[in-house]
Amino acid sequence: MSTTDTTARQSTDVATTISTFTGRYVSLLPTFAAITILIALLVGAELYFGNFLTPRNVSALLLDNAYLMVLAVGMTFVIVTAGIDLSVGSVMAFTGILGASLIASGIPVIIVIPVMLVAGAAIGLLIGVLVQYFNVQPFIASLAGLFLGRGLAYVVSLNSIRVEDPVLVWMRTRIPLGDFYIAPTGIIAIFTVIIGALVMHFTRFGRTVYAVGGSEQSTRLMGLNVARTKVMVYVISGLCGGLAGLLLTAYTGAGYPRNGIGTELDVIAVVVIGGTLLTGGRGYVLGSMIGVFVFGTIKTIISFMGAEQSWTHIIVGVLLLVFVVVQRAIVSRSQQKE
Amino acid sequence: MSADTEVQPIVKMCGITIAFPGVLALDGVEFRLLPGEVHSLMGENGAGKSTLIKALTGVYSLDSGTITVAGRERRFEATADAQAAGISTVYQEVNLCANLSVGENVMLGHEKRKYGAIDWRATYAEAEKHLAGLGLEIDSRAQLARNSIAIQQLVAIARAMVLDAKVLILDEPTSSLDRGEVEQLFGVIRDLRDTGVAILFVSHFLEQVYEISDRITVLRNGKLVGEHVAKDFPKDALVAEMIGRELDDLAAISDRADRAIDRSGTPVLKATGIGKRGVLSPADLEVYKGEVVGFAGLLGSGRTELVRLLYGADRSETGEIQIDGKSVRIHTPRHAIDHGIALSSEDRRAEGVVADLTVAENMILGIQARRGWLHPISKTEKDAVVKEYMSALGVRPANPNVPIGNLSGGNQQKVLLARWLATAPELLMLDEPTRGIDVGAKADIQRKVAELSEKGLSVIFVSSELEEVLRIAQRVLVLRDRRAIGEIESHSVDLDGLVDYIANSEEVSVMR
Structure with a gap:
């Protein structure tokens, strides 16, 4: 008698624990899925190739994708508000070529870097204002930003401009960490992720970003500043575009107006794979970082296999499809709970 | 009564006028709300209730008039201004963020901070304190969406408490709650009232209004009709004030409609026990050739619901429908259209x-x-x-x-x-065909309906304007609280009789 009582109580305890857990953390599930996929990819590749998880490869994973990571941070802010920013690739190209040309004309790097960041943020501001005050769809407004950025990049220069500035050269210097190495560009990317995550989680602005994505109408009625929040996320995304332009220029040693064509789609893909809902309201900056690693790992695996790089996009496309469906299922299940 | 005049009102609205293109939504309305009372705002659709609320919460700006809160005149540019003045609103559609946790919804924008960063532990502790104050013991870290609408509504009230609201506006808070949940909400409302919060309550459930209110203000067509102490204000007087009884010169239409209907043959439409759980209790209805049947009842009484069930816009769970004596299935509007039934919708x-x-x-x-x-x-x-x-x-x-x-x-x-x-069509259903249109057009439409029915068209005419229903229908089906409570021959009753029937029919029990 008493034993059945205890088992019954234990099982209800377990049931409550599970329901408390799912009640609290259901939105983390897609990100857990991304981590699982990343681990599976890394372990699978190591088992298959035998020499995949080398310090060199792992270090390159961060450095090769530093610019993507920075863009993904900005994009996460935008997508969590249920917006989208298609301009990031061309903003990166524009600020990159702008910086390279300013440095080439002898302007000190201490001025050039802020100018690059401000230029990115300014395009973001323009998009944000269009979205918020002129009621333009984010897709359309940022498409305008995409063309504007690309056009401005060509205005600055039609050809690649080499950068020999010592600061930018230093930024790609490899600092050894045992067998691993890192460069300042990678450190900047990691810092951007950390700052992004802290802002999202520990500031009222960050929480308002989530609230807007959940329900813009409610957020307004709750007395929060929706307009400022929505403009700010595009400014942040533009700023990240400027920073990515700096990282890419430092990394490649040149500014090039054709950089980042189609990058905006890669960025959106990694953000979604990292667990951010395109419908807004849910997502994590750290998840987007995982998404970047998944993307980078797939790219490396493809080049290990000696296959065409276009396979990267096929595989990322399939992953994206699976993730969107999984997210859809999670959302509709949590809505049923009402 | 004398106590009323001694207490200083917390909210005083004077001469409030708001015009939209072509409509005067509010016309010099006066309204006052006392601390520690539950005050119901009543009126039919379009009477100006929601406009008044939106004026008070800063959603609409005033064309003229003043709002005084706690002795200070205020101008609200946005919801945030009204909240800062101590006015919080809980809407029918819960306006919270379902993707965030319960505790965050309570505290959003007012999170506790330490060294510039949000201190989540303290924030949740504060949220739990406010939730417990309303008798809510739920996991404050769980997602809001995992709780029922009733709980979400209470969470919205907890949020108002964080804002230290002096005035709490509840706009149709009970429309999606069951009886037990309504009791829980009313318990919370009474507790808040006793602590001195002024509560503005809007509901179309008359029973609930009388259960909870201390005073009642009635609006009609954007104008103030009266302010009353609830316990001295009989239900039929309230209904009469809400509906109004303006005289008009539409007697001709009335004469025209006043004719005998041959009910010996097969009805064009015969519905038996048609209903849906939570929407409408099973109802019977027969409509004969050339007959106009009116549906009368207050907003939310089930008029529109019955029409939608007949049309297949909502699928009925019980009952059967016969058209011209043949049993038919009407599960979608397409079926209805195929059987010669047309619906002109309310919206x-x-x-x-x-x-x-x-x-x-x-x-x-x-x-x-x-x-x-x-x-x-x-x-x-x-x-x-x-x-x-x-x-x-x-x-x-x-x-x-x-x-x-x-x-x-x-x-x-x-x-x-x-x-x-x-x-x-053989049967035309008109749901609120005259709402929000001018008098001339109203008359045109009624005249046309009378003319068509003379020629043999069967019509179901739904309107919140009772004179209209009485004028053009030969028979009136009266609904109340989502039930058909009876049928009256329209020539056997006048407006007062119908109002009385709606308000006081014996059929109406205390149970809802």
Whole structure:
């Protein structure tokens, strides 16, 4: 008698624990899925190739994708508000070529870097204002930003401009960490992720970003500043575009107006794979970082296999499809709970 | 009564006027709210209740008039201003963020901070304190969406407490709650009232209004009708004030409609026990050839619900429908249309007109839908139909090629009527065909209905204006609290009788 009582109580305890857990953390599930996929990819590749998880490869994973990571941070802010920013690739190209040309004309790097960041943020501001005050769809407004950025990049220069500035050269210097190495560009990317995550989680602005994505109408009625929040996320995304332009220029040693064509789609893909809902309201900056690693790992695996790089996009496309469906299922299940 | 005048009102609204293009939504309305009272704002749809609330919460700006809160005159530019003045609102559709946790929804924008960063532990502790104050013991870290609407509503009230609200506005808070949940909410409301919070309560459930209110203010057509102490204000007086009894010169229509209906044959429509759980208790209805049956009852009484069940817009769970004596299935509007039933919906803008299409295109939609999209209508036929109804109904402007969105409400309604008449239905259901349109157009539409029914069309006429229902219907089905409570021959009763029937019919029990 008493034993059945205890088992019954234990099982209800377990049931409550599970329901408390799912009640609290259901939105983390897609990100857990991304981590699982990343681990599976890394372990699978190591088992298959035998020499995949080398310090060199792992270090390159961060450095090769530093610019993507920075863009993904900005994009996460935008997508969590249920917006989208298609301009990031061309903003990166524009600020990159702008910086390279300013440095080439002898302007000190201490001025050039802020100018690059401000230029990115300014395009973001323009998009944000269009979205918020002129009621333009984010897709359309940022498409305008995409063309504007690309056009401005060509205005600055039609050809690649080499950068020999010592600061930018230093930024790609490899600092050894045992067998691993890192460069300042990678450190900047990691810092951007950390700052992004802290802002999202520990500031009222960050929480308002989530609230807007959940329900813009409610957020307004709750007395929060929706307009400022929505403009700010595009400014942040533009700023990240400027920073990515700096990282890419430092990394490649040149500014090039054709950089980042189609990058905006890669960025959106990694953000979604990292667990951010395109419908807004849910997502994590750290998840987007995982998404970047998944993307980078797939790219490396493809080049290990000696296959065409276009396979990267096929595989990322399939992953994206699976993730969107999984997210859809999670959302509709949590809505049923009402 | 004397106590009323001694207490300083916490909210005083004087001469509030708000105009929208073509409509005077509020016309010099006075309203006052005392601390520690539950005050119900009553009125039919379009009376100006929600406009008044939106003026008080800073959603709409005033064209003239003043709002004084706690002795200080205020101008609200946005919701945030009203909240800062201590006015919080809980809406019918819970306006919280379902993707965030319960605790965050309570504290959003007021999170506790330490060294500039949000201190989550303290924030949740504060949220739990406010939730516990309302007797809510739920996991404050769980997602809001995992809780019932009733709980979400209480969470919204907890949020108002964080804002230290002096005035709490509850706009139709009970419409999606069951009886037990309503009791829980009312318990919370009473506790808050006893701590001195002024509560403005809006509901179309009369029983609930009387259960909870200390005072009642009635609006009609954007004007203040009266302010009363609830316990000295009988229910039928309230209904009469809400509905109004303006005299009009529509007696001719009334005479016309006052004729005997042959009810010996087979009814055009016979519904037995049609209903749906939570929407409408099973109801019976018969409509004969050439008869106009009116549905009367207050908003939310089940009028629209019954019409939608008959039309298949909502699927009934019980009962059967016979058309001309044959049992039929009506599960979708398409079935209804195939059986010659047409519905002109209550919500003209959302479910009726296609604003970007022209008047002619809007008129043709009904025939086209009945024929199927694969059978185009020839231009000559189209022109003939359009021409016939433009003149028969007197649509203004008489140009069929302007977008319907440019027409006034009354003329849009005429076009909708034409759309369904053109399909030559046997039974036409009109849900609130005269809402929000001017007197002339109202008369036109009623005249047309009377004329068509004389020619043999059966009509179900739903309106919150009882005179209208009495004027053109031969028989009136009375609904209340989502039940059909009885049927009256319209010539056997006058307006007072009908109002009395709606308010006091013995059928109405305390149970809802």
